[in-house]
Amino acid sequence: MKDLGHELTDARLAELLECDDNDFAPYAAAARRTLASHAGSKCYLRALIEMGNVCAKDCLYCGIRRSNRHAVRYMLDDDAIISAVRASLAAGYRSIVLQGGEQCSDSFTLRIERLLDKISRLSPDGGPAVTLSLGEQSLSTYLRWRQAGARRYLLRIESSSRHLYSRIHPADPLHSFDRRLEALMSLREADYQVGTGVMIGLPGQTAAHLAADIRFMQRMDIDMCGMGPYMEHRHTPLYSLRAAIPPPAERLRLSLRMVALLRLVMPDINIAATTAMQAIDPNAREEALRMGANVIMPNMTPQQAKADYALYENKPLDENLPGTTLSLCDRICSTGLVAAPQDDGTSRHYSKRKASQPPVTG
Template identity: 55%
Template sequence: MFAAHSKALERQEIIQLLKLKGTERTALLQRAREVKIKEVGNKVYFRGLIEFSNVCSKDCLYCGIRKGNEKVLRYDAKDDEILNACRFAWENRFASVVLQSGELSSPAFVKRVDDLLKKIKQLSNNELGITLSCGEQSLETYRRWFESGAHRYLLRIESSTRELYYKIHPENDHHSFEKRLEALASLKQAGYQVGTGVMIGLPFQTYEHLADDLLFFKKIDIDMCGMGPYIEHADTPLYEHRHVLMSKQERFDLALNMVAVLRLLMPDINIAAATALQAIDPAGREKALAVGANVIMPNLTPCEYREEYQLYENKPCLDEDAELCRNCLEARISLAGAEIGYGEWGDSKHFHQRNKTNIILRNHQQK
């Protein structure tokens, strides 16, 4: 069923794999697990997630914290609260944190993130790895943040098909498909390990769209990926199309198929087990770890803010403090038969392999 060189999967093969059910699907998931263990090992890497602000300038049609949702109580966590969460991650050997927020690009926001990066590096003796997920910025801003200590960046494309992109975003200059692509290119130019991802099971989405998403990831040569099932939110425009959705279980199963096929297509990248999986299945994240994912994000956001950072409904772990969240994930990962890479950044092997290849090529050209 699987090509000897899965990395060479063609579009039609990918579509067929995404549709698999029953014993053939079980074989796909098992194959993805084998490839994961061979290529990146059986370790799971923590990224302590700090959702430090839900203030957003965007009006994406699927998102619970979109600018136009007046029911959301907006917040900006204080610097001390953010730094305390980072200190917890450092002291508990998570090794890495993710700073995530709504999309803003004002000079004040850019400076604040820059200052936080420097303080996080200082408090952790430069030991904490830092991923940012703060939306579209200029190349200059990306470089500034990189120089201040961020080295991974997640910017989800949500759909790599332009037509579908504009079914889930307003079609205007502030929600430009081309600007999103440009931002991903700028991140690579600035030196980051670059991650992107999509929602799975959107209204109007087809298996062909999802196959194209996976091929898009390979084409732009990503280093990491975060993708999960689309879960509707009542306070969003896209909610009116809920009647055309697959069932949540179908979206969940398809999301696991996407993780598995991506692991075959790009064997040495980092793949996150999305929290949205757990919103459908209590063991959702463990199931993703078992079929190809190798990164998990314990939520370190102060509990008083978590309810206001709901991009989708039924988000799990809203009332667990950082200690509870860590203990819970330790148990879950153990049950999934994996080990935690405590004290390790767990950087993308794909990123380092590409850099090594580029250095060899440059040296060869200079001879």
């Protein structure tokens, strides 16, 4: 099983997504060994703060899409966000994720810049490591936020197939596949640790599409991945195609296999055990950690806002209520990984890439 990642052709990846569990078991075990040998035995924790569900976009699968009149809109003010960051620090987390709907304006850019500055002053060592997940922005905006202290950025491609992408987004320039690709490349140019990911179990999606998604992430040389099952929301256009998607257990099974296969192909990146997996099975994130994932994002959003940030239905809401941090660490330890909330969890892939770049002179 040495160098297994190099032996996986596209056809073999697709085959492995569909084979029976016994045939897949050696690959799951190899993914676990690959994690230990290339990325270590720590599970990093990133406190997730869902800062607002106001979004300029209308993605056909998303519960907070602009046209969903049923969504209860909110935007946390700076004090509420800082208070959630303080609560995350008090709970022992040294890494946070600020996530929200996409907004592109000078005032929004400036607001995030100021927030990053405030967060950096929360502790003498420069505050927690910040990951942003605020959609497609211009290179200059990404550069400003990077300059203000953000280190990582998550922007999911959702599907690397142009055709599938066009089926789950409106046909207009705001939702173009090329615009998304360009944003991902701008993030790289702005020197972020770049994360992307896909939805698994979309209508019309095949194992070949998923194998191509793995290749896409490899080609883009990403540092982090957050992917999980497509979860329906009744107030979205894509809900009308729900008869064409695999049952939840199958979507979860595919998602776990995608984690294992991506670990084999990209041994030293960070891979998240995502909440969407947990929405199908309360123990799914632990299962993902056993298949090669090494990041969990406990949700530290204030409770009411957490419910309103409903990208999909049946989102788990009960985590991080008082007293649950310890049990989260216990659950991680039960997988054999070490829970590392104090570690900012820089992707080894990124560190190696930076170390191999020639020093800037002059």
